[in-house]
Amino acid sequence: MKKLTAMVIMVSILVFCSGYAFAWSPQLQGRPDGFRPGHSRGIFIWRDGDGFHLRTTTRGQGHVFSGVIRTDGRFGAVRDKGEERNDFHYLSNDRDTITFRYHTKGGADGLDFKVKDGDRLTLDLFMDGHRIDTREIYVGHRGWHPRHSDFTLRR
Known part of the structure; x- marks a missing residue:
C-alpha cells in the first residue's frame, strides 16, 4: 500500500509540474489592465483560455498599426477583428507567419489566433510606418513592455 501511495504522489507531482513546463509565460496571461478601446493608444497582446489576442486602439486620432508575427x-x-475596409491580416501558406495592417481611429482592431506545436512567438511591430515605441506595447495583465519593438515570447 505504501508503494502505491508513493507512486500516486510521484505521478501527481510529475503531471502538475509538466503543466508548467509546457505553459506559456505567466507574463502573457490576461488582458492588459490599460486596454481601454478609444481611451488608450498602442498594441495590446495577451493570452487566455481562447488563445492569443492582439488589439490596436487609439485615443481618437487615426494611426496605422502593422507588423509580422x-x-x-x-x-x-x-x-x-478589424473593422475598417482596408484592414487585413495575411497567413502564410506554411501557417507560421501572420502579417497584419490595421488603420485604427478610436475603437479597437486586431486578431485572435492559436499556436499549435510551437514554443515561440516573434513579433515585429510598427505604428505609422515606424517601429512602435515600446511604451505603447502592452503584454499580459500587467502590461509588460518589451525592450524592443521586435521581441520574442516563449513557453
Missing part, C-alpha cells in the same frame, strides 16, 4: 509551430483559428 512568426512562430516555430503553426497558427490556427486566426480570426480578424
Whole structure:
C-alpha cells in the first residue's frame, strides 16, 4: 500500500509540474489592465483560455498599426477583428507567419489566433510606418513592455 501511495504522489507531482513546463509565460496571461478601446493608444497582446489576442486602439486620432508575427509551430483559428475596409491580416501558406495592417481611429482592431506545436512567438511591430515605441506595447495583465519593438515570447 505504501508503494502505491508513493507512486500516486510521484505521478501527481510529475503531471502538475509538466503543466508548467509546457505553459506559456505567466507574463502573457490576461488582458492588459490599460486596454481601454478609444481611451488608450498602442498594441495590446495577451493570452487566455481562447488563445492569443492582439488589439490596436487609439485615443481618437487615426494611426496605422502593422507588423509580422512568426512562430516555430503553426497558427490556427486566426480570426480578424478589424473593422475598417482596408484592414487585413495575411497567413502564410506554411501557417507560421501572420502579417497584419490595421488603420485604427478610436475603437479597437486586431486578431485572435492559436499556436499549435510551437514554443515561440516573434513579433515585429510598427505604428505609422515606424517601429512602435515600446511604451505603447502592452503584454499580459500587467502590461509588460518589451525592450524592443521586435521581441520574442516563449513557453
